[in-house]
Amino acid sequence: MNVKINLIDDQFIHVSVKGDLSVFDEQFELFYEELIAYSRSGLYMFFFDFSAVNYIDSSGVSLLIRLAKPALDQKTMICIHIENMQVRRMFSVSNLDQLVHFVSSQEEALEFYKITLGFIPTAQS
Amino acid sequence: MIFNFSIFGSESDIVKFEQKSMKILLRILEKNELLASEIHFCMHEAILNVIQHAHLWDSSKPIEIRIFLNDTETEKQIEISITDQGPKISQLIQIPDHIEKFQLRKRGLYMISQIMDEFSISPSEKTGNITKMKKVIPLNLLKKGSENECEN
Numbered sequence: 001m002n003v004k005i006n007l008i009d010d011q012f013i014h015v016s017v018k019g020d021l022s023v024f025d026e027q028f029e030l031f032y033e034e035l036i037a038y039s040r041s042g043l044y045m046f047f048f049d050f051s052a053v054n055y056i057d058s059s060g061v062s063l064l065i066r067l068a069k070p071a072l073d074q075k076t077m078i079c080i081h082i083e084n085m086q087v088r089r090m091f092s093v094s095n096l097d098q099l100v101h102f103v104s105s106q107e108e109a110l111e112f113y114k115i116t117l118g119f120i121p122t123a124q125s
Numbered sequence: 126m127i128f129n130f131s132i133f134g135s136e137s138d139i140v141k142f143e144q145k146s147m148k149i150l151l152r153i154l155e156k157n158e159l160l161a162s163e164i165h166f167c168m169h170e171a172i173l174n175v176i177q178h179a180h181l182w183d184s185s186k187p188i189e190i191r192i193f194l195n196d197t198e199t200e201k202q203i204e205i206s207i208t209d210q211g212p213k214i215s216q217l218i219q220i221p222d223h224i225e226k227f228q229l230r231k232r233g234l235y236m237i238s239q240i241m242d243e244f245s246i247s248p249s250e251k252t253g254n255i256t257k258m259k260k261v262i263p264l265n266l267l268k269k270g271s272e273n274e275c276e277n
């Protein structure tokens with residue numbers, strides 16, 4: 001699993017993942033802890049680029065549920081870009097598809113947060 | 126056709142097993158990636174459940190996995206049994222048929238129950254417990270899936 005995390009304007013977190021999102025991946029624990037730390041610090045605007053994710057297990061699903069709740073409390077949702085049909089199917093089987101907003105790009109995620117929260121990143125304001 | 130595996134709970138052992146089992150599933154499911162991936166997911170979750178709750182992350186305890194394939198004229202039946210060495214559970218584990226919005230516990234078991242046709246966890250006659258899963262795949266569905274993949 002290869003992960004890149006980019007914080008924009010101290011509020012919006014771009015998370016790019018390549019490979020398998022599985023508890024048996026050696027990077028998973030660190031990835032989990034880092035994202036939960038962002039959530040605990042009060043951040044809830046996430047864009048997950050899963051376009052290169054081939055597999056997600058229930059641990060990955062649990063992480064996203066934990067991040068989705070604070071966003072829903074703020075009347076918005078975490079945003080996710082998925083291309084793989086099997087990964088999309090797991091979102092459906094776990095009911096996670098009811099807790100997240102599917103987008104096709106970071107721009108679409110930013111547009112969603114502009115509509116739901118009035119968030120405009122500095123570079124665009 | 127029967128495939129037997131004995132693995133330990135280390136990350137590398139599990140990753141190797143999952144790679145092998147995925148190849149087998151793709152072969153027996155005529156390269157239908159969606160179905161193979163779903164069954165592969167269920168095995169992964171069942172093994173994870175064993176490691177977390179029966180073996181308590183003790184990677185020295187072996188896990189016996191058996192994949193049994195039965196072909197009939199109209200369907201493929203895949204039966205998977207996973208035997209652990211944990212303390213015997215006192216009764217059948219209740220598999221949830223419904224899950225709350227933000228519920229984390231038992232979500233993996235719930236997901237397996239949504240994919241498989243049969244799923245149970247019960248004490249084994251010998252030692253430990255046995256997880257059983259069964260998926261019945263009509264052959265026409267398999268052909269349909271392969272045709273769709275060719276079209277894409």
